[in-house]
Amino acid sequence: MLDGNTFVIYQKKISRRAFMKKFGVIFSLIIIFGIGCDNIKSLQNFAGKKNVVAKINDLEITSSELDSAAASQLKKLEMQTFQIKRRTLDSLIQSKLIEAAAKNADLSIADYLKREVKDKITPPSESELKALFESGKGKTKKSFEEMKPEIANYLIRNQAASKEQELITSLKRAAEVKVFLEPPRIKIDTNGAPSLGDKNAPVTIVEFSDYQCPFCKRVQPTFARISNEYKDKVRRVFLDFPLSFHAEAQKAHEAALCAGDQDKYFEYNQKLWDNQRALEVKKLKKYAKQTQLDTKKFNDCLDSGANASKVLANVQKGVTAGVSGTPAFFINGIMLSGAQPFSAFKELIDNELNN
Numbered sequence: 001m002l003d004g005n006t007f008v009i010y011q012k013k014i015s016r017r018a019f020m021k022k023f024g025v026i027f028s029l030i031i032i033f034g035i036g037c038d039n040i041k042s043l044q045n046f047a048g049k050k051n052v053v054a055k056i057n058d059l060e061i062t063s064s065e066l067d068s069a070a071a072s073q074l075k076k077l078e079m080q081t082f083q084i085k086r087r088t089l090d091s092l093i094q095s096k097l098i099e100a101a102a103k104n105a106d107l108s109i110a111d112y113l114k115r116e117v118k119d120k121i122t123p124p125s126e127s128e129l130k131a132l133f134e135s136g137k138g139k140t141k142k143s144f145e146e147m148k149p150e151i152a153n154y155l156i157r158n159q160a161a162s163k164e165q166e167l168i169t170s171l172k173r174a175a176e177v178k179v180f181l182e183p184p185r186i187k188i189d190t191n192g193a194p195s196l197g198d199k200n201a202p203v204t205i206v207e208f209s210d211y212q213c214p215f216c217k218r219v220q221p222t223f224a225r226i227s228n229e230y231k232d233k234v235r236r237v238f239l240d241f242p243l244s245f246h247a248e249a250q251k252a253h254e255a256a257l258c259a260g261d262q263d264k265y266f267e268y269n270q271k272l273w274d275n276q277r278a279l280e281v282k283k284l285k286k287y288a289k290q291t292q293l294d295t296k297k298f299n300d301c302l303d304s305g306a307n308a309s310k311v312l313a314n315v316q317k318g319v320t321a322g323v324s325g326t327p328a329f330f331i332n333g334i335m336l337s338g339a340q341p342f343s344a345f346k347e348l349i350d351n352e353l354n355n
Contacts, residue, residue: 121163130144202233202352203352205234205235205331207237207329208321210249210326212248226345230349240315255284258288275287285302
């Protein structure tokens with residue numbers, strides 16, 4: 001501690017303000033960490049240890065190790081955050097479009113929606129009601145007359161939703177709405193992966209699939225439609241993601257890569273989709289013969305597990321990108337999960353082509 005005389009002498013050398021500026025930070029840190037020697041030593045080492053987030057005896061876990069382990073979940077969270085923002089933005093755009101249209105029509109929002117939506121709804125006919133009732137027959141013990149009001153309400157709600165969507169589409173077209181909210185894009189190494197389409201295509205779709213996954217099979221016709229509609233504007237890349245609970249998937253993916261070694265990846269790929277319920281090794285070898293492969297080379301490749309490490313490497317690429325289930329797609333790096341309809345792909349593809 002400084003005594004009075006010492007402090008007066010020191011004060012002559014530097015002002016009180018300069019003194020506090022120079023030593024205030026140190027005093028604050030000493031108060032935070034304590035006065036003991038061990039704590040001072042910890043303070044001295046603090047800067048060097050800032051990347052350590054946990055310690056088990058002498059074993060350290062660094063922030064970079066934590067970031068790597070959590071990368072998949074964090075990327076998924078980033079995409080979920082974007083999707084929430086995008087849905088909210090769409091809702092705001094719709095509200096403002098309707099508000100502006102109502103104002104131009106010199107109507108309240110409620111009256112405008114009544115005119116443009118409610119008044120355009122036509123009551124469902126008796127035949128429509130009966131047709132819907134018959135399509136669900138066996139799912140309820142109620143008679144047609146008992147179900148009639150519920151069926152009518154259902155059809156009216158659907159019609160209202162359809163009319164409202166038509167209105168929004170029309171208002172958007174008239175207003176030339178532009179969205180500048182950028183989705184997160186994930187870069188995936190596709191070097192050497194099987195692909196269809198022009199390598200210089202403006203849009204690339206990376207697909208993570210599992211040959212035993214029924215949802216993956218369900219989305220395959222969508223790619224035929226994409227190919228027919230967009231031609232050389234879209235390139236498709238296939239990456240393996242066999243799920244652990246699909247016992248035959250791993251070998252099926254290895255088999256496809258073995259076929260790829262003979263330049264017939266997608267011919268064999270289609271054979272696997274066509275026979276999804278029969279993917280045991282014996283059948284995989286049978287499909288190789290049907291695809292007119294060199295069966296000896298194929299069988300040697302499959303039996304040796306030559307492509308097992310490639311499959312696992314592709315799975316790791318998916319995990320790192322945030323994939324946790326199949327199918328999962330990345331359209332120019334923008335994630336789209338699940339067996340989505342053609343319209344979902346079209347929206348993203350068109351946005352990429354227009355931008």
